[in-house]
Every structure is written in structure tokens, then in C-alpha cells.
Amino acid sequence: MTTSATSTRTIVTGRSSVRTQRAGSRHHRDQLVSWAFVAPFLLAFLLFLVWPIVHGIFLSFTNQSLTGAGGDLVGFANYAEALTDPVMWRSMWNTVWFTILSTVPLVLIALIMAALVDRGLPGQWLWRLSFFMPYLLASTVISQIWVWIFNPQIGAANNILKFFGLQPIAWLQNPDTNMLAIVIATVWWTVGFNFLLYLASMQNIPAQQYEAASLDGAGAWRQFWSITLPQLGPATVLIVLLQVLASLKLFDQAYQMLGGVASDTTRSIVQYIYETGFVGYRFGYSAAISYIFFTLIVILGVAQALITRRRKEQF
């Protein structure tokens, strides 16, 4: 009984250096079974991820058009054009600017929300519902709600400004404020996700630590600064990185809140990819811009991997 169990395991893990002939044929069958398990995912992975990446690189070196015209190799012409295209750089800057403007409040407000909810105040269900509910809404829905709130004549935002004796603002129509309006809507929309991540991290801190601290006479503030905050370091690194990667992909709400109209102050890089490819029909050029953006993301991804690894080594 024991022997048969071990021999099965040897085949399973496949780490044995000596294999009997019977085990050898079993091994061959195991290979087939393994590939059968992987095959469906692998097929989808190759078709809808690997192939598009490879084909996209090829397209970026052609003058392929959405209409089917073109398709001749043009060397690095698309990349050369993109790197000297002021709209590309403006879109890149808008994307980075949005990422900076949105990440700071999206992390800080989430932290404050989680710290307050973690106090264990009554109404836990309601707090979670209020803060996380917007995250469940489609971008179209939140865009409609905020376009209504930011309406220059009859919107609620200007009513609030009026209440405080301030001048009304044409939030989305004014190039000086439209990015700010998009940031406000985005913070409202997605802060709940970071809030939940922070809350879960806080709830992982053992209650005994708080008990010990309070025995030593530490108050709520002191406990937060000395126990909670230091232990949130790893979670914060992760939340910031996830947020930066999410913010860089800005498109939906920026596109929809402006009613699909391109504004130089809100056009994100993904929107420019969309505009060049699907409005301008220039697939080749659009693919080149995609890969310039992709490079930026990969650099950040590698930075993330390095930071995570360094953190792991410290422990």
C-alpha cells in the first residue's frame, strides 16, 4: 500500500531519476493529459494575446489602413512620426498628469476611509456599500451622472459653488478645468477598490497588538501611527502600483464625459490610439503609438517586479 502510493507520487511529480519501463509509458500518457489540461487556455492565449502582440509589432512597421488599403512596410517611419508628433506627446503628458492627479487622492482617501471603517464603528455594511458601490457602475453610467452634475447651467456642482458665493465654472467645457472634473469623477468612481484592499490589510493586523498597545496606554491616534500605518507599507506599495497602472489606461470616462469630443487637455494616450486607428483609419501609425505606450507600461512593470523582489529579500 505504502509502496504503491509513493510510486504514484514519483510519476506525478516526475522528479525520479530512475524510471521503470511501465512508469515510462505512464509518463508519456501523463504528458498528454497535462497538455490536454493546458491546451484550451494555451490556444486562447496564443490566439488572442501572443498573436496580436506579434502582429501589432508587424503592423507598426506598415502603413496599413482600417479600410484595407496600404500594408506596405515603411520601416521606422511610424515611430519617427510618433516621436515628433506633438499630439502624441501632449496625450502622453495628459495621461501622466491624470495619473499623478488621480493616484494621490485615490490612495489617501482610500486610506482614510479604511482607517475610519476599521475603527469598528456601527454601520459596517453601509460604509462598504457607500464607498464601494460606485466601483460597480459602468463607465457610461458614471459619465452620465457626472456630466449632469458638472452641467454649467443647472448642474449640482455649480449650485454648490453658488452656495459658497463662488462663480460658476464650465467644468467640462473649459480646458482649464476639464481634467480636474474627470479626476473628481474618477476618484468617486474607483476609490472603493483601494478602500477594500486597505481595509483587508488593516484587518489582517492581529488584534493582540492593539490590546498590548492599549495596555501600555497608547490612544487611538498613537495606535494608528505606530501599529497600523507601519504595517501597511507592503499593501501601500502594491495599491500605488496597481493604481498607477490603472490610471495610465485612462480612456472610458475621459472620452465619454466630453461626449466623444477630443480635447487637447484631456486626450489620453489610449484615446489617441483609438482616434488614429478607428477615426483616422491609420492602423499602422496607431499600432506604433500603442507600442510606445506599451514600452512605458513594461518599464513600470519591471520596476514593480524589482521593488517587490527587493521587499521579499528584506523579509
Next chain:
Amino acid sequence: MSTATLTPTETIVSAKPRGRTHLPGQNPFGPLRIAAFVVLLLMAIGWLLPFLWAVATAFKTEPDAASGDPSWIGASGPTLDAFTAILSQGNVYIWAFNSLLTSVLITAITLAISALAAYAFSRLDFAGRRWLFVVIIASIVVPPQVLIIPLFYQMLTFNLVDTYWGLILPQIVAPVMVFILKRFFDAIPIELEDAARVDGAGRFRIFWSIVLPLSRPILASVAIFVFIGAWNNFLWPFLVINDTTLMTLPVGLQTVISAYGVQYAQIMAQAVLAALPLIIVFMIFQKQIVKGVVTSGFGGQ
């Protein structure tokens, strides 16, 4: 990479509230607690207001909504006109059906192919396992947005533009879910499977009747995460679907706004109707959804 950092039990516990009602040794009605409660209440109201304002607008008549009157109930009293107008058009039902159908299919297919692959990476040995897993993990960094051009080209080639499959297929590849599931499978005691193997059970049997039942929490978590993403996805459905009868809710609503012009009450009624299904589901299954979002959200590391 392959070492498990979370055991199945830990993963489940991690998202569970401690059930602490107040900090030990602290007066439950201390001034600091009351201040915290007030701040929290104000923030919660602030976060609910935009949505409640949309609901209030949806119950107004069009002239009341357009008057800019900041009161919660319009001068002519609450009315269901906006909702009736939206629901009588019929497209909303089709879009809701399309959203549900495609989101369910995307979730089911993603879950099935990811779980099968994750099990193979966790338990089976085959040539190339290691490098294949590394490639899949590395692909997590690829943002789907940069692939819209080649993917659209591919759908044109396959004749899948303006079809359900053109909408669904590019959304079923989720390398991060393979990673999350593999890590969970790694932590399931292998002895359970060995015992079944001794009894002559095949690989698929073991996977189906031992591993999957033990993995219900993580499968639910992944399913919730994938479903929310698919239900709310805008960019890809917006690109690949032009046929009004095949649109999902987010895309369909977007096309209608421009057509409506200034019918604020109707636009808000539409937004509220589109938001309602997920909000109700969240109200009922809050605990499970929170757990699912946190597990999958953090799993991405």
C-alpha cells in the same frame, strides 16, 4: 514564484472582518469615536449623494429636471415618466440581455480554461511547464488597450466583427487568474489527490471531484472579479460592435446619449436602470463580493 505564500484557509480568513466593535480598552462612546463616526457619516453621504441625485433627477419631469431647481423633488411632484419612456423603447432589454449573456459566457469560459491550466501548472509535470508558466506570468503586464488595433484586425480576418464571439473571445484570456488559481491549488494538500489516485481515479476526475469542490471560495472570487470587469467593459465592445441589437448596456447607453440631446431625466433614469442590477446583487452578497474583490485584487502581485 511557484512557492505558495497563502494557504487556502489564510486566503479566506484574510478578507474576513475581525468582528471588532471597538478598540480594546477604549470607551465605545469616547469623543474620538464620535468624531470618527461623524467624519465617516459625512464621507458616506458625500459618496452616496451623486448617485442619489441621479435617482432624484430620474423621478422628475423633463421641465423640472431642466429648470436647474436644486430641490430633491421636482415642482410637479415625482413621476415615473422618464422610466416608462426608457423602458418602452425596448433596446434597453436587448442590451441588458446582451450584457448578461456575454458577461456570463466570458466568466464561465475564463474560469474553466484558467482553472484547467492552473491545475496543470500546479500538479502535473510536462515538458516546458516552467518556461510556459513564466511566459504566461510575464504577459500579465500587457495592457489589453494596446492590443485593440491587432485584435480588431484579427476579428476582421475571422469575420467576427459585430458578433457575440468577437465580443467574447478576446476577453477570455486572463493570465493573472491562472496565477491566482495556481497559487491556491499549490496549497491544497497533495495527500488528498494521492489517495484518490491509488483508488484509480484519473486526472480529470481528481480535478473535478476533489480539487474544484475544495476551491469554491477562490473560484467564486475569480468569477466575481471577471464578471464585474466584463459587465462594465466599454472599450472593446464599443470597438467591435456596431449593430445596435448586439450592443452591451455600457455601449448602448453611450450611443443613445448623443441621440437624446437634453433629456436629463431620461438619461438619469437610464443610468439608474443600468446601475441597479449590480447594486442589488452587491447588497445581497456584499460579504462574498468584498472577499472576492480583495482576494483577486491582491492576487495580482
